[in-house]
Amino acid sequence: MSSRKTPIFLLGATGYIGGQVLTRLLAHPSASTFDITAIVRSPEKAQLLESKFGVKTVVGHHGELDKLEQLASQAHIVFSCADADDLPAIKAILGGLRKRHATLGDLPILIHTSGTGVLTDDARGMYATDTIYSDMNIAQIESLPPTALHRDVDLEVVGADQQGYVKTHIILPSTIYALAKGPLVEAGISNPHSIQIPRLITAAISRRQAGVVGAGKPIWPDVHIDDVADLYIVLFDAITARPDAVGHGREGFYFGENGEHTWYDISKAIGRALVELGVSESGEPTTFSREELIKYFGSETSGNYSGTNSRCRADRGRSIGWKPKYTTADMLASIEPEVEIFLKKAQSA
Structure with missing residues (x-):
């Protein structure tokens, strides 16, 4: 050896x-x-x-x-x-x-x-x-x-x-x-933060209400x-x-992947957190306008990313012994703590 x-x-x-x-x-x-x-x-x-x-x-x-x-x-x-x-x-x-x-x-x-x-x-x-x-x-x-x-x-x-x-x-x-x-x-x-959910959080804080692309129906893992x-x-x-x-x-x-969600699920969780934190009166997400997609995500195309489908199964990783522990319920539960963090950052800016 x-x-x-x-x-x-x-x-x-x-x-x-x-x-x-x-x-x-x-x-x-x-x-x-x-x-x-x-x-x-x-x-x-x-x-x-x-x-x-x-x-x-x-x-x-x-x-x-x-x-x-x-x-x-x-x-x-x-x-x-x-x-x-x-x-x-x-x-x-x-x-x-x-x-x-x-x-x-x-x-x-x-x-x-x-x-x-x-x-x-x-x-x-x-x-x-x-x-x-x-x-x-x-x-x-x-x-x-x-x-x-x-x-x-x-x-x-x-x-x-x-x-x-x-x-x-x-x-x-x-x-x-x-x-x-x-x-x-x-x-x-x-860096402790991801990209997709934090972008939706910061947009929601700025507009003081959770937002969603279209009706939020597409599914992601x-x-x-x-x-x-x-x-x-x-x-x-x-x-x-x-x-x-x-x-x-x-x-x-x-x-x-280890579970699936709709984009509406994420935005609804953000909305609930904003209501609990006194930022919004309603936890129901509203549709981003074209102008908001450009404002918050850089372009209409980038904004529409959070309105796409992307469905898959991680069969190959599991076949070599990968055993993910966390589920979609954990994902939804993780949102409020991040909303609190980004809200504090926005308030101190």
């Missing part, structure tokens, strides 16, 4: 998902055998990661493609937990892994983060779909159009696996919820931040223990 440590490169250490994945790697039973490097923008956070947590850091951003390529070439395993739509960045990472394979003969591993946004439609809040995707159904996933959200990057990742110089795995979280916790959050290094972070580690452990038995490339899509 070699005494050399496994070189790991992680992108997104200061983020919501990446921070939790890094937390688990640092607490892993085999952590002493890992040589982890993270790229971060902030020199202050880099210093904290090195001094408090023993993580090697490189100060930089994902637009520095040469730097990404070099760092990837030095890693046997890459966790890409940052922007799911950054095609130049993923090309640079894959370029580094290709160089590693050509130089060392090593077959590196990429665990990339996408999202179930790739499954979305144009419902604009008006209907629920009966179409449910399984991550074990390869033909169904390959029927997705190349223009779908995240799909261009996903196809680049799968194509690299087909070329044989890297084994790729793609984790696709759904509506991730709950406040992230742990030492990296406590140290002010990683949901997954707790702890459960989705555990999925990365379950996959990592399975790859390490039995690499030939773990799906990769075309068979390497891993949805993250």
Whole structure:
């Protein structure tokens, strides 16, 4: 057995998902055998990661493609937990892994983060779909159009696996919820908040009433931040223990879900919280106007994201031992505490 440590490169250490994945790697039973490097923008956070947590850091951003390529070439395993739509960045990472394979003969591993946004439609809040995707159904996933959200990057990742110089795995979280916790959050290094629900919360606080796209009828899956972070580690452990038995490339899509909700369910929970906190008189969500979609979400298209369908089953992750604990009821219960946090921020701004 070699005494050399496994070189790991992680992108997104200061983020919501990446921070939790890094937390688990640092607490892993085999952590002493890992040589982890993270790229971060902030020199202050880099210093904290090195001094408090023993993580090697490189100060930089994902637009520095040469730097990404070099760092990837030095890693046997890459966790890409940052922007799911950054095609130049993923090309640079894959370029580094290709160089590693050509130089060392090593077959590196990429665990990339996408999202179930790739499954979305144009419902604009008006209907629920009966179409449910399984991550074990390869033909169904390959029927997705190349223009779908995240799909261009996903196809680049799968194509690299087909070329044989890297084994790729793609984790696709759904509506991730709950406040992230742990030492990296406590140290002010990683972000404790998700995106989808907090955006609806901040919009509701600003308009003083919960809002919804259309009638809020579309359905999405949901997954707790702890459960989705555990999925990365379950996959990592399975790859390490039995690499030939773990799906990769075309068979390497891993949805993250443990229940479903309608967008109305979320907005209604936000509305109830606002009534209890004295912000709104009515807990019933009202439909966002076109102007509000632009105001609160940046564009009408971005705003309509919270009115799409995205239904799936995480069959592949469960097949390798992933056992998510939290349910949609937990998701709905997590909303009021976040409303309180964002309301305090708005009041102090």
